[in-house]
Amino acid sequence: MRALVAVLAAATAVLGTAPAAMADDVRARQLTVHNGTFVDGYGREVVLRGFNVSGEVKLAENGFLPFASTADAQSSAQAMRQLTGANAVRFLVSWAGAEPTRGQLDQTYLAKLTDQMRAFLDAGIEVLPDYHQDLYSRYLFNTGSWYSGDGAPKWVVDLGHYPQENCGACVHWGQNVTQNGAVQDATSDFWHNANGVQDEFVSQATQTMQYLHDHLTADEFAGVAGMDPWNEPYAGRYDANQNSQTWEQNTLWPFFQRFRQAMDTAGWQDKPAFVEPSMFWNANISFERQTGGFLDTGAIGSRYVFNTHFYDELAQSGVLMPGKAGDGQYSTDFGTIRDRAQALGTTAIVTEFGHPLTGYTSDKTPTVDKAMYQALDSRLSGANWWSHPGQSGPVLSGTQWHWDVYSGQHHELMNDNPSKVQTIGDGWNGEDYSSVQGNQLRQDPRLLDRLYPAAVAGHTLAFTYEDRSRDGSQVLTWNSVPSSMPATSAIVGSGRYGVLVWQGSDLAAPTELHVPAGMNATVVSDVSSTRSGDQLLLAASPGLHYALVAEPSASPSDSQLAAARAELAQWAPSAATGTP
Incomplete structure (x- = not known):
C-alpha cells in the first residue's frame, strides 16, 4: 500500500517529481473511511490484503503471543511481504495474556506484543489488532475434554462457577457454541456484565490500547488500522423473545459503542472500530444470517467498519457441497457483504476466510480459496466480468485465516494436560488452516501472491x-x-x-x-x-x-x-x- 521513498524516486522520471511531503510516508499509512472505502492520507482508495497473525495466540505454549520471539516475528513479516505482497495483517491479541490477574495488566506480555506488532509495522504492513476469543475461554474446559477455547482469563471463569463443560456428541468444536452449557452460560454472563466482567474487559482494553499508543512511535502508530473489539460475537443464550437481530441491536451494538468510547479515551479517536456481526452471519448455512448484520442500527458511519468473516460450511460438510467450487461460487455471498456495508454507510472487510488444508474436504481447498479471492476482487463471475464490468462493485479488503509459522510443529498441552500434547496442524481443535509452515508456503503461490489495487488515485x-x-x-x-x-x-x-x-x-x-x-x-x-x-x-x-x-x-x-x-x-x- 505504501508508496515508499525508493519507489517514488524510481518513478520520478515517469510520474513527475514526488512531493516532499511523501518523504516520511506517514500520510500513506493513515487510514480512514470515506465514501464507503478505506482511504489514505492522500485521498487514495486503499485495499488491504493479507493474513491473520496468528492462531498461535489461541495456545498457551508461547504465552498467548503470535510468536515465540521478536526475531520470529521479524522473519515472518519479511517472508509474508516477499511471498505474498501482503500489506495488512489482523494481529491477534489475548485477554488472558494481557490481564491474567484481575485489575493487573501483564507489562511483559504487552511489551512483547508491541515488539512483535512493530515487526510488521516496520515491514510496511498495516496492523489490525483483534481481541480474539473462541468458545469464550480455554479455562472452561476440563483437562480431558475433546475441545478447547481461548479468550477470557482464568479469573473470569472462576467467578462464574460454571457447570462441568460437555458438548455431548459434537463432531466439530464450533458446536460448543450452542450445545455446551458452560460455554453458553459464560458467554451470556459477559454480555450481561455478570460480576462486572465486561467492565473489566473494557478497562483492560483501554489500558492496552493506551500502552500501544504510548509505546509505538507516531509513525508506527499511524500504521495501526484500528481495533477489532471482539472476535465472532454470539449471545451464548438469547433472552426471552430475542433473536440475533434484536440481540445485535440491544446488546452487541451498545457494547461496540462503549468500546468506541474506550478507543477515543486511549488516543485511537482517528481510527475506526472494526465491528463484527453475530458469528452466524459468517457462513452460508445459517438461518440466522437473514436476521443479522446490524439490520436495525441505521448508518453506523465512518468511525466503524463492517467486519465479517466467511467460511463455506457447505463445502466443509463434505456432503452438502459434494463437488468443488467454481467460477462465481461466492459472488452472491460477498455481494451481500458489499450491500450490508453500503447500507451501513461504511466500508467492509472480510477478516477471516479460507478452507482446511488437510482432512476429508481438503481436496476442495484450491477451488474454494480461489473462488473466495475472486469474490473479494469483484462481485461478478469471470464469465460475466468483461460483458458487465460496471457491476463489478468495490474491491473488498480481506485477511485470510491464517499465517502460523509453527504449523505442524506445535507443543501445546491441550487444556494444560501433559498427556494431550498437540503437535499437528494448528495445534488447536484439530484445525489445519495455515498457509505457511516455517516461512515456506503450503499453498499455490499463484493463489496467494496476487495482483491487487493497493491504492487507487481516484475511484x-x-x-x-x-x-x-x-x-x-x-x-x-x-x-x-x-x-x-x-x-x-x-x-x-x-x-x-x-x-x-x-x-x-x-x-x-x-x-x-x-x-x-x-x-x-x-x-x-x-x-x-x-x-x-x-x-x-x-x-x-x-x-x-x-x-x-x-x-x-x-x-x-x-x-x-x-x-x-x-x-x-x-x-x-x-x-x-x-x-x-
Whole structure:
C-alpha cells in the first residue's frame, strides 16, 4: 500500500517529481473511511490484503503471543511481504495474556506484543489488532475434554462457577457454541456484565490500547488500522423473545459503542472500530444470517467498519457441497457483504476466510480459496466480468485465516494436560488452516501472491484478476478475455493477468498495484507507468483510465500493444456507465 521513498524516486522520471511531503510516508499509512472505502492520507482508495497473525495466540505454549520471539516475528513479516505482497495483517491479541490477574495488566506480555506488532509495522504492513476469543475461554474446559477455547482469563471463569463443560456428541468444536452449557452460560454472563466482567474487559482494553499508543512511535502508530473489539460475537443464550437481530441491536451494538468510547479515551479517536456481526452471519448455512448484520442500527458511519468473516460450511460438510467450487461460487455471498456495508454507510472487510488444508474436504481447498479471492476482487463471475464490468462493485479488503509459522510443529498441552500434547496442524481443535509452515508456503503461490489495487488515485470502477492457480495439475482459468477483443486476448495468452478501470483524480500520489513476484508484467494503459520491485505505479490524473497487467509468453510488438489499447479504450467506458 505504501508508496515508499525508493519507489517514488524510481518513478520520478515517469510520474513527475514526488512531493516532499511523501518523504516520511506517514500520510500513506493513515487510514480512514470515506465514501464507503478505506482511504489514505492522500485521498487514495486503499485495499488491504493479507493474513491473520496468528492462531498461535489461541495456545498457551508461547504465552498467548503470535510468536515465540521478536526475531520470529521479524522473519515472518519479511517472508509474508516477499511471498505474498501482503500489506495488512489482523494481529491477534489475548485477554488472558494481557490481564491474567484481575485489575493487573501483564507489562511483559504487552511489551512483547508491541515488539512483535512493530515487526510488521516496520515491514510496511498495516496492523489490525483483534481481541480474539473462541468458545469464550480455554479455562472452561476440563483437562480431558475433546475441545478447547481461548479468550477470557482464568479469573473470569472462576467467578462464574460454571457447570462441568460437555458438548455431548459434537463432531466439530464450533458446536460448543450452542450445545455446551458452560460455554453458553459464560458467554451470556459477559454480555450481561455478570460480576462486572465486561467492565473489566473494557478497562483492560483501554489500558492496552493506551500502552500501544504510548509505546509505538507516531509513525508506527499511524500504521495501526484500528481495533477489532471482539472476535465472532454470539449471545451464548438469547433472552426471552430475542433473536440475533434484536440481540445485535440491544446488546452487541451498545457494547461496540462503549468500546468506541474506550478507543477515543486511549488516543485511537482517528481510527475506526472494526465491528463484527453475530458469528452466524459468517457462513452460508445459517438461518440466522437473514436476521443479522446490524439490520436495525441505521448508518453506523465512518468511525466503524463492517467486519465479517466467511467460511463455506457447505463445502466443509463434505456432503452438502459434494463437488468443488467454481467460477462465481461466492459472488452472491460477498455481494451481500458489499450491500450490508453500503447500507451501513461504511466500508467492509472480510477478516477471516479460507478452507482446511488437510482432512476429508481438503481436496476442495484450491477451488474454494480461489473462488473466495475472486469474490473479494469483484462481485461478478469471470464469465460475466468483461460483458458487465460496471457491476463489478468495490474491491473488498480481506485477511485470510491464517499465517502460523509453527504449523505442524506445535507443543501445546491441550487444556494444560501433559498427556494431550498437540503437535499437528494448528495445534488447536484439530484445525489445519495455515498457509505457511516455517516461512515456506503450503499453498499455490499463484493463489496467494496476487495482483491487487493497493491504492487507487481516484475511484475504482472495476477490477479482476485471473491468477491461473492450480488444483493439482489442472490450471484453473475462470476469466478468459472475450473473442471480441482479439488483440487483448493475444497479449494475455495463457498467463496471469489483471485489469483495473478507475475514475482518476489529480492527487499527490500515484495509483499502486501490487505485482506478484516473478511476474514479468506487460502493462497496457492510457496513463504512464513504472515498475519498482513489487509495485506498479500509474500516474495520477483526472479522467477515466484503464490498465491491463499481463505476462505474455513473448514481448508484444508496438502494433500489438496499440491494437490492445484501442480495444481497451473502446471497452472501458462500459465500466463507468454500467452497460455492456
